[in-house]
Amino acid sequence: MNLKALAQHLGISASTVSRVLAGRGDEFRIAKATQKRILDEAAAMSARPDELARSLRLQSSRTLGLLIPDISNPFFASLARAVERRARAQGYTVLLADSQESVEVEAECVRMLVDRRIDGLILAPVGGESAHLEVLTTSKLPLTQVDRVFASLQAASVVSDNFSGARDAVRYLVKLGHRRIACLQGKEDSSVIAERVRGYRAGLTEAGIRFRSDLLAGGEHSQAIARDHTQRLLCAQPRPTAILALSNLLALGALEAVREAQLTIPADLSLIAFDEQPWASLLSPSLTTIAQPVEDMGTAAVDSLLAQIKPAARKSKTAPIVLPVRLIQRGSVAAWKKD
Structure with a gap:
């Protein structure tokens, strides 16, 4: 059953059904009982919105970009997992790109992600130079930097202490x-x-x-x-x-x-x-x-980005988020005897 047929079956407007299935019921202040009725009936009748049609209608792809410098680095692999988990919980998919610690590859990845019409980007930049990243500022694309940052981008950031x-x-x-x-x-x-x-x-x-x-x-x-x-x-x-x-x-x-x-x-x-x-x-x-706190960093980065994606928050400035680290004492350190 398609969206229009479901709306007719429920006797509810197609726009209301569309908003609920898009996960935006609360945003449009649709009653919880109505949301539940729509979701329950949709599940029972295997109704799913056409993703392309929905993205064109809402001008949102429900996709976040994640650009990291080295997917083989265990830290960034863990970060990517945390980002994907949080994004999925919020109804978004993640498009991952690996810049391979190369400014040239990073610039290419930025162009590719922007062309895919992502709703926002989580970026751990390679470092060195940022001229190729200025397009992210001029395009007004919601942006959160994570781990590594460029102050010149004047974007939201999530880092460890x-x-x-x-x-x-x-x-x-x-x-x-x-x-x-x-x-x-x-x-x-x-x-x-x-x-x-x-x-x-x-x-x-x-x-x-x-x-x-x-x-x-x-x-x-x-x-x-x-x-x-x-x-x-x-x-x-x-x-x-x-x-x-x-x-x-x-x-x-x-x-x-x-x-x-x-x-x-x-x-x-x-x-x-x-x-x-x-x-x-x-x-x-x-x-x-x-x-x-890799899991917390990934979660905070997604939350920061989604806060910018909300229309009401587009013009607000987000303060940098600095998360505490922890020293874990194990056997590789011992007291040094005086020489």
Whole structure:
């Protein structure tokens, strides 16, 4: 049975039936009893609205875009799952694109998503440059940045408290007697990495430890590069007593280098990683991590975007959402005995 036939059967206007089946009954203040009657009858008679016709009529595709920099990164895979789950609960589907940590691919993905007439976009930008993203601002497309952000886009954002997470990790290491604390960073022009490095340096300053540029290594979101840079750190004399890896991929690279150097964690080197993963507790020793609230980030990003999509909210400004992180103490960190 089609929508028109269902409306005639119920003796209710087609527009009312259409709005209820589109999940917009409350928005148009349709009585709960009427909504229930329509939905129950539709389910009983297997009536479904024509999605294309509905999207043209309502000027809404009920589709959200999600553009992330690396789907193979466990953090972004978990984020995508959280976004899809929340969007589906709100009656939306998600169109996912992977920019592969490339500005060029990111620009292509933005064009593709906009051409698909998405209702709004959740974006975790690659970083570096944002000129190719300005079209999102000029097009008035509802936009929420998540994890990584460009302040120049002046868009809503959902991030973790990256500064406090890194600072607290350094505090923990200092409390256990560590003074030579190295840091493995990703892309320096990423807002996330910049905030974590700032927290790392603040933790050192707070403890009266001079920042040393030779102990700040890395520069790419790459396990292989993190391994290479960790190898160089381990060859230094004296070598670091602890490493703070600013992502899970960087931590894996550090673990590779430590194994190849035939060193032992935490006897020879303590290690803390940003991002909690299911495998972190299964390592031997288990990995101390700074856990980000990935599920909450995905949920908040969808809610932020949907708040912008509502006609009444189009002109309102959304304050940045900063979610707390948590240090999970495990076996990869130990007190350092004085040299």
